[in-house]
Amino acid sequence: xxxxxxxxxxxxxxxxxxxxxxxxxxxxxxxxxxxxxxxxxxxxxxxxxxxxxxxxxxxxxxxxxxxxxxxxxxxxxxxxxxxxxxxxxxxxxxxxxxxxxxxxxxxxxxxxxxxxxxxxxxxxxxxxxxxxxxxxxxxxxxxxxxxxxxxxxxxxxxxxxxxxxxxxxxxxxxxxxxxxxxxxxxxxxxxxxxxxxxxxxxxxxxxxxxxxxxxxxxxxxxxxxxxxxxxxxxxxxxxxxxxxxxxxxxxxxxxxxxxxxxxxxxxxxxxxxxxxxxxxxxxxxxxxxxxxxxxxxxxxxxxxxxxxxxxxxxxxxxxxxxxxxxxxxxxxxxxxxxxxxxxxxxxxxxxxxxxxxxxxxxxxxxxxxxxxxxxxxxxxxxxxxxxxxxxxxxxxxxxxxxxxxxxxxxxxxxxxxxxxxxxxxxxxxxxxxxxxxxxxxxxxxxxxxxxxxxxxxxxxxxxxxxxxxxxxxxxxxxxxxxxxxxxxxxxxxxxxxxxxxxxxxxxxxxxxxxxxxxxxxxxxxxxxxxxxxxxxxxxxxxxxxxxxxxxxxxxxxxxxxxxxxxxxxxxxxxxxxxxxxxxxxxxxxxxxxxxxxxxxxxxxxxxxxxxxxxxxxxxxxxxxxxxxxxxxxxxxxxxxxxxxxxxxxxxxxxxxxxxxxxxxxxxxx
Amino acid sequence: xxxxxxxxxxxxxxxxxxxxxxxxxxxxxxxxxxxxxxxxxxxxxxxxxxxxxxxxxxxxxxxxxxxxxxxxxxxxxxxxxxxxxxxxxxxxxxxxxxxxxxxxxxxxxxxxxxxxxxxxxxxxxxxxxxxxxxxxxxxxxxxxxxxxxxxxxxxxxxxxxxxxxxxxxxxxxxxxxxxxxxxxxxxxxxxxxxxxxxxxxxxxxxxxxxxxxxxxxxxxxx
Numbered sequence: 001x002x003x004x005x006x007x008x009x010x011x012x013x014x015x016x017x018x019x020x021x022x023x024x025x026x027x028x029x030x031x032x033x034x035x036x037x038x039x040x041x042x043x044x045x046x047x048x049x050x051x052x053x054x055x056x057x058x059x060x061x062x063x064x065x066x067x068x069x070x071x072x073x074x075x076x077x078x079x080x081x082x083x084x085x086x087x088x089x090x091x092x093x094x095x096x097x098x099x100x101x102x103x104x105x106x107x108x109x110x111x112x113x114x115x116x117x118x119x120x121x122x123x124x125x126x127x128x129x130x131x132x133x134x135x136x137x138x139x140x141x142x143x144x145x146x147x148x149x150x151x152x153x154x155x156x157x158x159x160x161x162x163x164x165x166x167x168x169x170x171x172x173x174x175x176x177x178x179x180x181x182x183x184x185x186x187x188x189x190x191x192x193x194x195x196x197x198x199x200x201x202x203x204x205x206x207x208x209x210x211x212x213x214x215x216x217x218x219x220x221x222x223x224x225x226x227x228x229x230x231x232x233x234x235x236x237x238x239x240x241x242x243x244x245x246x247x248x249x250x251x252x253x254x255x256x257x258x259x260x261x262x263x264x265x266x267x268x269x270x271x272x273x274x275x276x277x278x279x280x281x282x283x284x285x286x287x288x289x290x291x292x293x294x295x296x297x298x299x300x301x302x303x304x305x306x307x308x309x310x311x312x313x314x315x316x317x318x319x320x321x322x323x324x325x326x327x328x329x330x331x332x333x334x335x336x337x338x339x340x341x342x343x344x345x346x347x348x349x350x351x352x353x354x355x356x357x358x359x360x361x362x363x364x365x366x367x368x369x370x371x372x373x374x375x376x377x378x379x380x381x382x383x384x385x386x387x388x389x390x391x392x393x394x395x396x397x398x399x400x401x402x403x404x405x406x407x408x409x410x411x412x413x414x415x416x417x418x419x420x421x422x423x424x425x426x427x428x429x430x431x432x433x434x435x436x437x438x439x440x441x442x443x444x445x446x447x448x449x450x451x452x453x454x455x456x457x458x459x460x461x462x463x464x465x466x467x468x469x470x471x472x473x474x475x476x477x478x479x480x481x482x483x484x485x486x487x488x489x490x491x492x493x494x495x496x497x498x499x500x501x502x503x504x505x506x507x508x509x510x511x512x513x514x515x516x517x518x519x520x521x522x523x524x525x526x527x528x529x530x531x532x533x534x535x536x537x538x539x540x541x542x543x544x545x546x547x548x549x550x551x552x553x554x555x556x557x558x559x560x561x562x563x564x565x566x567x568x569x570x571x572x573x574x575x576x577x578x579x580x581x582x583x584x585x586x587x588x589x590x591x592x593x594x595x596x597x598x599x600x601x602x603x604x605x606x607x608x609x610x611x612x613x614x615x616x617x618x619x620x621x622x623x624x625x626x627x628x629x630x631x632x633x634x635x636x637x638x639x640x641x642x643x644x645x646x647x648x649x650x651x652x653x654x655x656x657x658x659x660x661x662x663x664x665x666x667x668x669x
Numbered sequence: 670x671x672x673x674x675x676x677x678x679x680x681x682x683x684x685x686x687x688x689x690x691x692x693x694x695x696x697x698x699x700x701x702x703x704x705x706x707x708x709x710x711x712x713x714x715x716x717x718x719x720x721x722x723x724x725x726x727x728x729x730x731x732x733x734x735x736x737x738x739x740x741x742x743x744x745x746x747x748x749x750x751x752x753x754x755x756x757x758x759x760x761x762x763x764x765x766x767x768x769x770x771x772x773x774x775x776x777x778x779x780x781x782x783x784x785x786x787x788x789x790x791x792x793x794x795x796x797x798x799x800x801x802x803x804x805x806x807x808x809x810x811x812x813x814x815x816x817x818x819x820x821x822x823x824x825x826x827x828x829x830x831x832x833x834x835x836x837x838x839x840x841x842x843x844x845x846x847x848x849x850x851x852x853x854x855x856x857x858x859x860x861x862x863x864x865x866x867x868x869x870x871x872x873x874x875x876x877x878x879x880x881x882x883x884x885x886x887x888x889x890x891x
Contacts, residue, residue, distance in 0.1 A: 163751075164750075164751030164753055164754055165751075165753060166753070167753035167754060167756060167757045168757060169673070169756055169757055169760045170673045170674075170760045170761070171673075171760070171761045174673055179753065180751075180752050180753040180756060181678055181738070
């Protein structure tokens with residue numbers, strides 16, 4: 001703990017801290033462009049100059065200078081002020097004065113810092129440098145003349161994303177940031193470089209010239225494109241969500257979000273269900289709410305009513321449906337649309353128990369049947385960090401490009417029970433061993449074998465639980481907590497032959513077996529579910545309603561309503577409330593607050609933000625064996641996994657351009 | 670400043686260089702360079718390997734050699750590293766030629782000391798022979814490049830041609846050197862002044878004269 005003095009104020013800097021961090025601890029603002037907390041230190045922008053004694057009598061770059069005992073740091077001397085002005089003047093020499101037509105305007109580090117730390121005007125009268133634009137794919141727009149060579153994007157792609165795509169070619173004044181031969185950046189997190197870029201060199205291509213930051217209403221929300229529950233901020237103007245940006249949450253998404261989370265929002269205003277539709281001879285025809293409710297009541301479902309939850313619904317919607325069914329005397333609830341039937345009697349066995357932040361500290365990881373880069377790109381970032389710390393990673397399943405060294409043990413699930421000796425030894429001697437079971441493993445019924453593996457290698461120990469299940473549906477954990485699971489999965493629902501099936505935005509389910517039932521689709525996009533439905537009741541997407549979501553590690557998080565749903569669409573719970581009246585049953589809520597209170601009364605964990613406690617792990621059956629071959633993963637096209645993304649023009653373009661029309665996973669990479 | 674953009678990626682380029690591989694002797698030298706670094710740190714050998722690749726390209730084209738994109742990709746593959754990292758290195762150092770050059774790459778220093786000692790005359794000499802900056806002469810023999818300081822200021826002006834330096838030049842002396850090279854001979858390298866060995870002053874030492882014969886201790890005289 002070196003003791004340093006910052007502007008006369010004595011503070012204890014943590015071991016290994018830099019002078020810049022010490023200054024921040026003392027509450028001093030240090031301007032910077034290249035320094036970023038989550039990236040390696042480059043020290044090339046020179047904006048963070050401070051005066052340090054003892055040391056040479058000149059300003060020093062504080063980001064790259066370790067804080068040591070007895071340092072006297074000044075951030076307020078004339079020398080520091082003129083040094084910053086000098087650096088800023090140099091940076092601006094080749095930076096165009098095109099702020100009025102630059103998308104970064106209003107949220108630009110260079111703009112802000114030149115106001116705060118620059119000198120009033122420029123003394124430069126020569127020609128400025130001009131750089132040709134570089135193509136970086138459908139998401140990243142480049143205006144490279146604005147680049148100040150901070151190399152944050154280069155470091156991000158190398159260190160965080162793990163794909164060396166972006167580089168700095170040439171040197172000195174001729175240095176240019178580019179991808180090799182201007183190929184598109186092909187990574188699920190590529191658009192994060194837009195946030196990292198301190199100037200307007202890398203901006204968002206789909207969002208180009210759409211809005212200014214000060215025109216936007218900012219709403220705190222939760223991403224539903226995968227089960228990570230990344231914390232996002234929805235920026236909206238009027239009735240339209242303009243963009244999604246990550247919020248910082250070190251426990252969940254750090255500072256990143258996947259490209260799908262960021263760019264599927266344009267799908268929120270396309271292919272929307274904004275009217276009630278009813279199927280008559282000759283197809284779906286617009287109808288009124290009354291007609292629709294009457295038609296449902298006419299089916300007289302009684303207790304023969306089922307509800308299937310989609311992948312993106314919030315807990316409140318699911319609980320409203322559950323209350324409706326309960327009042328009707330039915331418990332035909334299911335959320336695992338594709339027919340998975342793993343045991344959910346103990347939710348600790350289907351949870352990501354290490355926690356997302358915890359998996360970073362694992363030292364041996366076995367991935368079973370999960371294409372993590374596509375199922376949860378942010379988890380892959382965490383595992384990459386673990387590998388950097390020395391973790392060994394093994395994968396059972398078909399090959400995918402991991403971005404870190406990993407040993408593929410073949411695609412036979414049976415090898416879970418009979419690991420090669422060397423691998424077994426690594427797990428026996430590991431201090432924090434972990435297993436990650438993906439969707440493909442669950443679909444093959446390997447959960448029991450996974451639990452047996454956990455017991456064999458003692459994955460659950462003091463202060464560490466290494467048993468993880470990685471879901472990729474945002475609604476999954478919430479649904480399981482609310483009992484949206486039958487013992488036999490969807491098969492049980494089919495066997496029960498319900499007269500009315502309510503699909504809560506369930507698009508991936510098979511409607512074929514329900515040919516005789518009245519299929520009611522409560523959802524927001526005209527996707528697969530709506531095509532199969534008899535009655536369509538337009539609902540709200542995640543951006544258009546308050547809601548509770550539980551991510552794959554059992555973290556309960558609240559999202560807020562950013563905009564109103566289009567047309568006749570209503571928030572889902574109001575539709576279900578009205579449906580209860582139509583069916584002549586009574587439910588316990590009349591307002592959203594009452595609904596939430598009833599839900600929390602039933603499942604108290606949903607009322608508390610943070611990790612839910614699922615209790616102890618179940619005993620594994622020693623006989624559990626896994627069979628089968630994982631030759632493919634459930635996600636065939638990263639960019640088109642849900643109804644919103646499928647409606648999004650940007651995601652479609654990504655799919656076509658980056659994945660070549662969504663061929664097989666192997667072909668795509 | 671020289672154009673550091675790589676030569677365009679054309680089908681012809683791919684066809685000419687797509688099958689590039691180190692020959693036996695170059696592979697031996699490449700592996701020796703890699704062996705200098707610890708296991709798993711083979712990337713550190715990127716600079717010697719690029720140099721070797723350029724030399725082999727030079728042998729195959731009877732020029733000083735350059736680095737076509739397929740060759741850069743081959744080196745990246747050989748070292749198991751991302752190709753953009755190799756391109757970064759190749760485009761950073763001026764000794765790697767990103768465009769085809771002639772048999773002799775005449776690099777004339779134009780920095781202040783050389784300029785004061787008459788480097789302008791050297792450029793004139795070169796241009797008279799049909800060289801122009803950044804281009805290969807029509808006979809394929811010469812490429813002229815203006816470079817910054819090469820660290821031979823004491824013997825300015827200087828020219829570097831392929832692997833050799835020629836110092837203390839005048840237009841006449843440079844002409845003689847270029848004639849020799851064109852004739853296929855190897856001129857004397859280093860200083861071009863008769864009787865001078867390296868960078869010592871012309872006509873004998875002007876300071877520390879007592880040191881010429883034996884080691885003399887000047888300290889008492891300060």
